[in-house]
Amino acid sequence: MTDHETSADHAANGADTTPMVLAEAVSKSFGSNEVLKDISLEVRRGEVLCLVGPSGSGKSTFLRCINHLERVSSGRLSVDGQLVGYRDGGDKIYEMHPKDAAKQRRDIGMVFQRFNLFPHMTALENVMEAPVQVKGVPRAQAKARAHELLARVGLADRSDYYPAHLSGGQQQRVAIARALAMDPKLMLFDEPTSALDPELVGEVLDVMKNLAASGMTMIVVTHEMGFAREVADTLVFMDGGVVVETGDPREVLANPQRERTKAFLSKVL
């Protein structure tokens, strides 16, 4: 994780060994408040990485930097070998026009804590919206695919419902289907179950488990340690804007090495 390949190496190694996400000394400040300090990490293709840590540790901000919803202050963040939202200029990186950044985001799906479904569209229309509007997929084709995706998240019979008429767990599953409709190569989950009633958490985690099993590369900011233990390949514990500890989730959860990690886990487990 700490020894980075240079971008020249990526080209030589070919597409398959390029890490899906590569963060190189990423820092981010809001005014004088430094929320991310020199974050470096790598996510392989098909890897499921869970980001855990106390609130305010910078894990959500880091996730939002990956698809350029937030600007980084310094450092490089690339997805599939390409900087997101910036153009590489050697020792400097140059911010892209928003239109170009929008194109890059098509390949990165994101699921939000508060679902953020479009309330004026039915579940089906929510899932169809981006393929039709962004990729120009013909409506009939997008519709068939949306039905397929809704069936995949167990909501085949809810396609004509507006979000207001769905439970939180169902809304979040529609949101996952909506992100998958763009055929992303990477999925970002920002505390996907934190706004749900406890009894609805399981159905969303089930969908995410199946997605992980299908080989999707996923970065999940979560407080669900059970999910991390069972599904994640890597667990990253962040606090105060730095990565405190990284490793196999079963090992980290059972036997944390750092005092800070121990203290945090003793409270949540």
Added chain:
Amino acid sequence: MTDNSSQAVGTTPPPGGSPVRPPAKVVKLRHPWRTVFAIVLLLIVALFVIDAAQRTAYDWPAVGKYLFDRRISEAAVFTLLLTVISMVIAIILGVVLAVMRQSENPVVKSVAWVYLWIFRGTPVYVQLVFWGLIAIIYQSIDLGIPFTDPWVSIPTTTALNAFWIAVIGLSLNEAAYMAEIVRAGLLSVDPGQNEAATALGMSWGKTMRRVVLPQAMRVIIPPTGNEVISMLKTTSLVSAVPFTLELYSRSRDISVEIFNPIPLLIVASLWYLAVTSVLMVGQYFLEKRYARGVGVRPDRPTGTVPTAAVPAVDLDLEAEADPGSMRHGGDAR
């Protein structure tokens, strides 16, 4: 007496308690004073109507004669045209100005602010008089490079007649108000909507058009309906331009002919009321259209299903090895 709802009425008394009583009927609170007040009001209105019918100053025969006079109905059409055209321009311009005020670009933002400052800060009547004098200030409309001979030069009076000057005056003023209404609507939309659309790769324009504006409409429409009705009445000021073919100016003209202003005022008022009523019906349907998917409207069935009626997730991929361990994680929080 706490838990006998499940028992049949009049059967076994609860052990050691008082005998079960039959369920009590609920008597609603009565409001006799409402009825009394309504009757008194009706009497007052009836008195007023009977009295008004007998007063010669109202000149009811003249009201009847001019209510469907050709000049009046034509004037009503002009009034409606002025209202609709000015509002359409004002709404489009208002959306543009509102979006400009939300822009990150400080130049664009300032332009919108100055526009609002000028057009909201001066009375519409003064603006209309100014527009009426435009042909005196700028005798011709020239196209070309400044300080050289223009390529095209049209006398202002040929390019713009009084009707279009009135439309310009009304719509530019109204746009400033519409901009604030639209801005309030844009601000009412959850920022998460913008984020979700952006994360899906939608451009800023698409996000606005497909996601933010349709949701803002719900907040924008009721005050806009108000503005339309207000505009309908403001058209009576365009005599300042002067444009005199609309309802109020026309009825004034006729009342000068018959030496009695009162019946024509009634005629004009009835027409204004009629048009307003039609517009209100239109607003009702627009509001219904943009209430899709939001909340519960008492006048509409919702089709909501209780959560419990929804079947549990059943994914046809391999059966979950140990769902218990995940639930455990959920409980641990």
